[in-house]
Every structure is written in C-alpha cells, then in structure tokens.
Amino acid sequence: MMTIFGVPTQALFGQLLLGLINGSFYAILSLGLAIIFGLLNIINFAHGALYMMGAFVAWMLLTYFGLGYWWALGLAPLVVGVFGVILERVLIARLYKLDHLYGLLLTFGLALIIQGLFRNQYGVSGLPYAIPAELSGGQRLPFMFLPNYRAWVVVASLTVCIATWLVIEKTKLGAYLRAATENPTLVQAFGVNVPLFLTLTYGFGVALAGFAGVLAAPIYSVNPNMGADIIIVVFAVVVIGGMGSIIGSVITGFALGLVEGLTKVFYPEASSTVIFVIMVLVLLVKPAGLFGRTA
C-alpha cells in the first residue's frame, strides 16, 4: 500500500474528504460574516449564537409541530433571518456611525444572552435530532465509508455559497448592495432605500448561519454551546480570507477545513490550534488577509 509520511494514501483521501465537509460549515458561516462585515461594517459576534438558534429551531419544529428536516431547512433560516432583522432594526442600526468596536461588543453581548437563555431552558447535554430517512446510510467508497448526509452537506453548502456569490457579483440587486457600501449617500440620492438594504443584508447573513445550523443539527449535538465552539474558528477563517472578501471567505473556509483534516491525521493534538497558527502567519505576511484589499 502506498503511504505518505507513514499514512496510507487511501486514509489520506478519506481525511481530505472529511476536511472538505467541515470546510462546508466554515464556508457558509464565514460567508455570512463576510457579507455582514463587507456591507454593514459590523463584526457580527452573534453569528455563532444564531447558528445554534438555527439548529434549535429545527429541533423545535420537529418536536412541537412535527415538521421534519426538509421543512426546517427552509423555515429555520427564515425564522433566524426575521430574528436578525429585528435585532438589526432595534439595536445594531444605531451603531453604524460608531467605531467597529461597539458593534463587536453589542453582538458579543447578544451572543452571550442568547446562549444563556437557551442553556437555561434546555441544559447543555444537547437534544437528539436524527438524520432524515432519505439521507441516512452511506456509500462505501474505495477509500472510506461516506455517509450520504455528509455528501449532502457539501452539495448544499457549495450551492448556497455559489448562489450567494452570483447574486452579489452578477445581479443588479448585488450591484446596488455593493454601491451602497461604497457610498451610501450617493446611492440614497438615486432613490435607493439604503437602510432597508442594510437590514435585509443582515437578515440574509444570519439566515445563512441558521441554514448552517440546520445542516449541523443531525450530525453534531444540538446544544447551546455549539455556536460558541465554532465561531472563533470561523472568525479566524474570515480574517485569513480577508475581512469582507466574499469569495475569499468561501475559498478559505473550504481550504482550512482541508488543512484541519490533514492535521487530524499527522498531529491530532494540534488540530484545534492549526487554524490560529495559520492566522498569525497570514497576518504577519499579508495583514489584509489572503483575498483582502488594503484600504
């Protein structure tokens, strides 16, 4: 059997594929963060809590209303998005003229409150949420057993990421959005309702987090801390990709998933820190991030 540094190549392929799957979560979450930062200049620390909310809404839909996974996939992002719109209107909109730091503190506080409320209500052990029947089971590939659900995660995540990128870069709506970030006063003078745009953008950004939460519910434990665990990594992803760079966040998300996957084979103890080491290195060499433009 062929080996690379003592690891069979077959095992290596398996690990790379798993890395790609984890990268899907990083990609969707960091995409939402990048959109929000790019258009609203808000460092949205509540993103992890809203991801967790997505998973909980999925669980609630099933438990209280009997609505399964596919319903949740559509409804949960909607619920989280509406919640985001309310947050933006009531609180965040008041901070646009202030330094980034205020937005960061506000959203960080919100994250702690949301997590605390869920923890108080549901405890930390988490709630069961099963993989939908259509996607249970898996394929025996030559190098690994690939659960169908994980394959679906990659497909769903890629589709959402590409669609979002296309909307922002290739449509008139996206052009308005981009213009509104560059020069809000001028765009408003053309009769575009800029505050509404910003609200909807925030709503969409956090709906992506909710979507990721639903994707995560069947494979991770649905518990109030699930967002806190992942959000720090996702922030590192966004910083490495370049704050506000949309395509950068997606590519970096997938790439860092791969790097993490490889670390889990060669030196598992470091797998929770490798992303931060890369972040430090990137910041030293290219402070604006890999895909970021220096202002």
Place this chain on the structure above:
Amino acid sequence: MNGRFPLAALAGALLAGAALIAPASAQTAVKIGVLGDRSGAYSDISGEGSVVAARLALEDFKPEQHGLKVEIVSADHQNKPDVGAAIARQWYDRDSVDMITDGVTSSVALAISQVTKEKNKVFIDTGAGTADLTGPQCSPNTIHWVYDTVALANGTGGAMVKRGGNTWFFLTADYVFGQTLQRDTTKVIDKNGGKVVGSVKTPFPTADFSSFLLQAQGSGAKVIGLANAGADTINSIKQAGEFGITEGGQSLAGLLVFSSDVHSLGTKVAQGLVLTEPFYWDLNDQTRAFSDRFSKQMKGSKPTSNHAGVYSDVLHYLKAVAELKSTTDGAATVAKMKAIPTDDPLFGKGVVRADGRKIHDMYLFEVKKPAESKGEWDLYKKLETIPGDQVFRPLGEGGCPLVKG
C-alpha cells in the same frame, strides 16, 4: 423623655441581639461550597443539580437537631484549573468555607485538592475521574467519592474484553482525565489478554470526531474506547452511528457515560452501549424517591451519579462534623469521615479508605432499545453488580503516600 427613648430602645435592641447570638454560638457554623461547572460542557452532570442535591441532603440531615448551622454557596469554575484554584482560595481565606464538593473535571479537581491541603480544609470530589486523586496525588484533606478512572476501566473495560472485544483503539480527550482513563483501561485490557492497537488524542472539546472515527475504523480494532466525557462522548457516539461503526462489526465502549448523556443521545442512537455507573435513578425505591424530589426542582431532569454523590457526601461530612463539633481542622474531619462507615439511601453501606477512596458497588448497565424504553428517562438495564472491593484499585497499588506498608 425624648432623649431617653432611643437609649432605652438601643439597650433593648442590644439585649435582643445578645439573645439572638447566644443560641447561635452554641451551634457550629458550617459552610459548604459547591464548586462545579455551571455553564460549560459538564453543567448538566454538575451545575445547579449539585446545589439542589446538597440542599436535599440538608433537608434530610436536619442540621439544627445536631447543633449545626449549615450554609451552602456555589460557584462556576468554568472547567479551568486556575479559576477553580482561585475560587477555592478565596472561599477558604475570605468567605470561611469549610468544605468544597462536586469538583467535576480532573485537572480542576487536582488544583482544588492542592489548595485544600495547603489551607487544611476538606475537599470531597464527586465529578472528576482521575484516579490520581487517591494515587500519587492523594491528600489527607481529599476524598474521592463517586467513581474513578480505574473503576470505569475495570467495569466497562473488563466487561468488553470478557465479551470478546480483545483489540482496542482509543479516542482520548487530550487532558489529565482522558489520559489517565486510557492508561488505566489499557492495564485492564492487558491483564485480561487483550491488546491496544492504536489511539488518537483529540483536543478538548471537539465537535467533529469523523476524522478520528475514520482512523479508528481503519485500525480494524474490535472495540473503540471512548476515553472522553460530556459533549465529546455525545458527539463521538452520534457520529459513530453515522459512519456505520457498529454496523461494521466494531463496538463502542463509552468509558465515562452519564445518564444525562444517554438521555441527550436518545435510545435510538445509544442502544446497546455498555457502561459503568455507581448510581442510576431507577435502581430501587430509595433512589426513585430521591430522584422524584430532585426532578421537581430541576425541570424534570433525573439526577446523575455526580448529583447523587454530592447528596451522599454532604450527609457523611455533616455526620463527621456533628461528632467533632468543629470544622477548623480539615485533616481531622477527613480522618473522622474515614473512621465512621458510610451509609446513605443512594449508595448503601460503604467505607472511606485510608487513601481517600470511597468504596461502594458499581453497576454495569446496557442502554435499552427504543422498544424497551417506557419513557424519556427509562434508559438502562442492569447487567451486573460489581462489588466495591473488586471494581476499585486495591489500596496498596495506587502509590498513595498516606497508605502505610
């Protein structure tokens, strides 16, 4: 008249105050600190439930009748040894806390144990796993109450090898607890003629175990030993199901699983899992009665073995203090607790050994199939009772300096 009235009132107040103080000073004041994880990965095992359990122990002990005046305080150590040690120090120095209990998370427990020894107070650990607390790091001020890594290894590890699981691969949480659990289980496997074919250290906490599970799958070992706890265990079991580990003929050994973990997984995912615990709410009438009282204050949750341990150790501690009528010398209190045999409704009769190890029976449980389970908390069926003198490490083998000979 105007001038005299306040004076008289003052005198009256002083008298009344003296009258209030007099009977109080005849009672011994005792302060118990419940120091656990109130917000993190272990807060369902520990957390508010431990405080409720301590309060239930007070209700049953009726301290006033024994000349004691007991107060309970609580804090969150966030699973960080430095935070735990700092709170313990502050409690002992400033808030006159006499005894700390719970102490979930091994690394934190070892830190609290150090501080307790330095201040000559009492630490009764229920939640931590590391058997080093009564081994090389044992202390005349520390008692280890509920379970330890050796007992888990002997229980689950021994049972799995006897059932034919003679090759093992470990997923080990990368900190004191995981490492000691792997070490102690490896000894049991070797002793019973099995073999460890590999292991992987996973950062604590980890959300995604797929990559580690794949390595375990690739190893071809018959048993995958989960030397982890809490959310790590839940995630690894959930994802093992997804990757078809058990369908592929490998079995999972959850080395430390609490009933709250199984409740969270649900019987559909966790069915067939073999595990070792010293307590389960549905063991007998006494455990059921206690669990009912506990549930009423905890939104319907059933107590874990850690909660039961807090109840049981607070009772025993108060018995010792009531006899000594003093809490000043922590080592003397612990010596007294070792001298009187333990007896309570949840763990039955037992002893506290010279090295600080509390001895009681442990049980080997199997998680029920969904069809067998009659309610959301109807989780285990008992396979075997393992007597306390067999499941815990023999007194002479731990390397504890307190054990003579």
